[in-house]
Amino acid sequence: xxxxWTVTLRIYRQKTNEPSRYDTFTLEVNPDEYILDAIERxxxxxxxxxxxxxxxxxxxxxxxxxxxxxxxxxxCITTIRSVARPNAVxxxxxxxxxxxxxDLVVDMGELYRKMEAVEARAVLPITEAEIEKPPHQWKTEDxxxxxxSDCLECGLCISACPVAATSQPYLGPAPLAAAQxxxxxxxxxxxxxxxxEHGVWRCHSAFECTxxxxxxxxxGRRIMDLRKQTISAKIRHFFGK
Amino acid sequence: xxxxxxxxxxxxxxxxxxxxxxxxxxxxxxVIERGDICNGTSxxxxxxxxxxxxxxxxxxxxxxxxxxxxxxxxxxxxxxIEPNGGLFIALDDSDLSYAEQFIAGCEECGIPLEELTPxxxxxxxxxxxxxxxxxxxxxxxxxxxxxxxxxxAATAKHNGxxxxxxxxxxxxxxxxQGNVTGVRILDRTTNERLELHAEVVVNATGAWxxxxxxxxxxxxxxxxxxxxxxxYDQRLIQxxxxxxxxxxxxxxxxxxxxxxxxxxxxxxxxxxxYIPVVEEQVxxxxxxxxxLIPAIRNAQPRGIYMASRPLVGSGSGRSMAxxxxxxxxxxxxxxxxxxxxxxxxxxxxxxxxxxxxxxVCAKLGISTPCTTRDIPLLSYRQYYTVPNQxxxxx
Ligand SMILES: Cc1cc2nc3c(=O)[nH]c(=O)nc-3n(C[C@H](O)[C@H](O)[C@H](O)COP(=O)(O)OP(=O)(O)OC[C@H]3O[C@@H](n4cnc5c(N)ncnc54)[C@H](O)[C@@H]3O)c2cc1C
Ligand code: SF4
Ligand code: FES
Numbered sequence: 001x002x003x004x005w006t007v008t009l010r011i012y013r014q015k016t017n018e019p020s021r022y023d024t025f026t027l028e029v030n031p032d033e034y035i036l037d038a039i040e041r042x043x044x045x046x047x048x049x050x051x052x053x054x055x056x057x058x059x060x061x062x063x064x065x066x067x068x069x070x071x072x073x074x075x076c077i078t079t080i081r082s083v084a085r086p087n088a089v090x091x092x093x094x095x096x097x098x099x100x101x102x103d104l105v106v107d108m109g110e111l112y113r114k115m116e117a118v119e120a121r122a123v124l125p126i127t128e129a130e131i132e133k134p135p136h137q138w139k140t141e142d143x144x145x146x147x148x149s150d151c152l153e154c155g156l157c158i159s160a161c162p163v164a165a166t167s168q169p170y171l172g173p174a175p176l177a178a179a180q181x182x183x184x185x186x187x188x189x190x191x192x193x194x195x196x197e198h199g200v201w202r203c204h205s206a207f208e209c210t211x212x213x214x215x216x217x218x219x220g221r222r223i224m225d226l227r228k229q230t231i232s233a234k235i236r237h238f239f240g241k
Numbered sequence: 242x243x244x245x246x247x248x249x250x251x252x253x254x255x256x257x258x259x260x261x262x263x264x265x266x267x268x269x270x271x272v273i274e275r276g277d278i279c280n281g282t283s284x285x286x287x288x289x290x291x292x293x294x295x296x297x298x299x300x301x302x303x304x305x306x307x308x309x310x311x312x313x314x315x316x317x318x319x320x321x322i323e324p325n326g327g328l329f330i331a332l333d334d335s336d337l338s339y340a341e342q343f344i345a346g347c348e349e350c351g352i353p354l355e356e357l358t359p360x361x362x363x364x365x366x367x368x369x370x371x372x373x374x375x376x377x378x379x380x381x382x383x384x385x386x387x388x389x390x391x392x393x394a395a396t397a398k399h400n401g402x403x404x405x406x407x408x409x410x411x412x413x414x415x416x417x418q419g420n421v422t423g424v425r426i427l428d429r430t431t432n433e434r435l436e437l438h439a440e441v442v443v444n445a446t447g448a449w450x451x452x453x454x455x456x457x458x459x460x461x462x463x464x465x466x467x468x469x470x471x472x473y474d475q476r477l478i479q480x481x482x483x484x485x486x487x488x489x490x491x492x493x494x495x496x497x498x499x500x501x502x503x504x505x506x507x508x509x510x511x512x513x514x515y516i517p518v519v520e521e522q523v524x525x526x527x528x529x530x531x532x533l534i535p536a537i538r539n540a541q542p543r544g545i546y547m548a549s550r551p552l553v554g555s556g557s558g559r560s561m562a563x564x565x566x567x568x569x570x571x572x573x574x575x576x577x578x579x580x581x582x583x584x585x586x587x588x589x590x591x592x593x594x595x596x597x598x599x600x601v602c603a604k605l606g607i608s609t610p611c612t613t614r615d616i617p618l619l620s621y622r623q624y625y626t627v628p629n630q631x632x633x634x635x
Contacts, residue, residue, distance in 0.1 A: 002520060016431045033518075034544070044515035051407050051429050053277045055284025058472035058544030060497050061387035063277065063284070077544050102407060102430035105277070112622035122320045122388065122621070126479060145325045145479065148385055148498055153622075216499060 031081035051102040062152030072156040074214040095159035120178030157209035173209035173219035180222040184233040248439040253283035256445035257393040258594035264400035275409035285548035290382035297346030304350040321388040327381025327481030381481040391621035421578035444581040447551040467549040468505035471526040473540035491529025503530030516547040553584035
């Protein structure tokens with residue numbers, strides 16, 4: 001028999017034209033289940049009006065980002081055990097820094113617009129992917145092989161970012177990380193946007209993005225590197241190269 | 242003359258592809274989805290862009306559909322696909338004895354195939370079971386499920402289709418003769434109920450198709466057939482790896498971002514709104530997956546999930562064909578205004594949509610041919626950035 005815990009989900013609710021509130025649901029769970037499974041059960045068996053977004057259930061689509069006890073989590077891979085104890089109350093809230101559509105669902109259109117603005121790569125040659133260095137030994141002639149890039153466009157980094165909280169036009173961690181991945185020496189056309197007042201210099205180096213990123217993008221490090229790329233690009237530009 | 246209005250219920254792969262097709266053929270399209278795009282089976286699909294190899298021996302119709310559509314999707318949505326091919330590997334005598342039928346089947350279905358020695362296979366995929374006896378390279382691929390659907394939806398939206406998500410169909414509008422004239426929906430974001438009239442309602446609710454036809458008093462021969470997938474936290478392969486044998490449990494391992502995903506199983510279920518994870522099946526995936534890729538034993542599970550196939554017809558589980566069926570209920574039950582499409586696969590979504598749109602257009606007297614095989618899809622991100630057309634049909 002799998003272990004059984006009782007936990008209470010305290011879920012943020014918000015319907016159009018109604019005040020927000022928290023609803024509580026007490027469930028029997030297996031602690032090794034994922035938070036998203038518990039939320040889906042609330043919808044299936046307790047309250048059909050609950051809105052939440054999910055698709056892949058294995059950390060590839062970026063749809064299920066929420067705040068669990070105030071911390072951004074990809075709920076499909078976050079086990080209950082990793083954030084709770086028996087009889088705990090788990091507060092589930094939508095991501096911050098995005099408009100709420102309903103309950104746990106936010107409108108991430110702004111993030112996608114910014115990802116489009118930097119033409120973030122959805123797939124990249126496997127020879128450029130960070131993890132396919134040895135032991136796989138891809139050779140340059142293998143560049144016809146591509147893989148999906150790491151960023152799930154889940155918005156966790158935007159929700160956690162203190163600068164995004166105060167400045168909506170700020171490009172933010174994921175789009176800046178995507179620009180870094182292009183490299184400004186290959187994409188000098190991106191320099192104006194990255195070097196603008198809403199670009200790479202707005203970051204306060206809080207590294208909250210890296211702390212919450214579920215997919216190894218490490219946006220904080222990439223933003224620091226993008227600053228170096230920006231300076232080099234400006235020097236190149238200054239010397240007319 | 243105003244364009245005919247078609248309501249599509251369900252925004253899984255099937256629904257979004259039909260929306261794309263019908264928008265191009267000049268229909269007003271509204272997609273009604275109770276959750277968000279791909280919250281049902283489609284989001285939780287394994288992610289194999291089938292070459293058809295899996296079906297080449299026992300289900301040639303599916304195999305031929307797969308290889309044709311595989312080529313088309315590579316061309317129209319490269320943004321969501323890892324087109325890196327796949328291997329079928331033999332690990333024992335039973336696998337080896339399957340090889341002959343497999344080669345013949347692939348040839349017959351037009352699936353290109355290259356035989357590799359175990360050494361050649363290990364060179365390109367060093368984490369394969371080193372005891373492999375034989376390997377075949379075929380043009381499998383893998384895809385990101387949500388983005389695949391979003392790219393179709395984005396293009397449909399750009400061409401005028403309207404998406405109403407978080408809106409559940411609670412009933413069908415019927416005229417005095419039992420014909421379908423629209424849908425009754427509950428908007429879950431406002432808790433408001435409204436009615437939407439349509440010339441044709443397309444039921445693209447997959448494993449839930451029987452629930453919608455029941456609203457018109459009709460039966461649909463849909464058998465929800467769930468299966469499990471387990472994602473592990475290491476990207477141990479770069480291509481799809483299949484067991485060279487008849488389709489069975491846990492015999493496909495796929496790369497997905499920094500993971501590998503082992504799948505799947507096949508069993509019957511009644512309520513598919515929530516399918517609990519079965520512990521024995523998780524163990525089975527580890528056991529079977531690690532026969533193909535032993536290093537899976539050193540990886541940790543990262544996501545465990547279930548999804549329900551909408552299989553059509555009689556029989557059970559694996560023996561049921563993986564093709565799709567489109568029912569014009571005028572022909573099956575003399576009920577006008579309702580078309581049900583179900584079955585099939587992610588890989589064949591575009592073709593399913595073409596066949597369904599042909600049926601819908603014939604009913605509406607539209608003669609515009611299907612053009613989706615040649616139209617590159619817009620960026621999946623544009624689903625979120627292109628606004629819905631402001632039109633209300635209530
Ligand atoms: C375990 C498993 C693995 C698979 N692996 C692969 C694979 O590797 N490759 C491949 O090509 N195919 C694969 N498939 C097949 C493929 O995933 C399915 O055929 C496909 O996703 C079905 O899509 P659909 O749009 O018909 O159904 P769904 O995606 O289920 O869409 C139906 C939609 O209807 C909505 N809906 C239901 N009722 C209502 C209502 N009353 N009102 C409004 N909306 C409603 C649901 O919310 C849902 O979003 C797999 C299937 C399973 C089960
Ligand atoms: S950088 Fe990380 S946290 Fe930010 S959107 Fe991409 S995957 Fe999500
Ligand atoms: S549901 Fe896709 S990332 Fe969680």
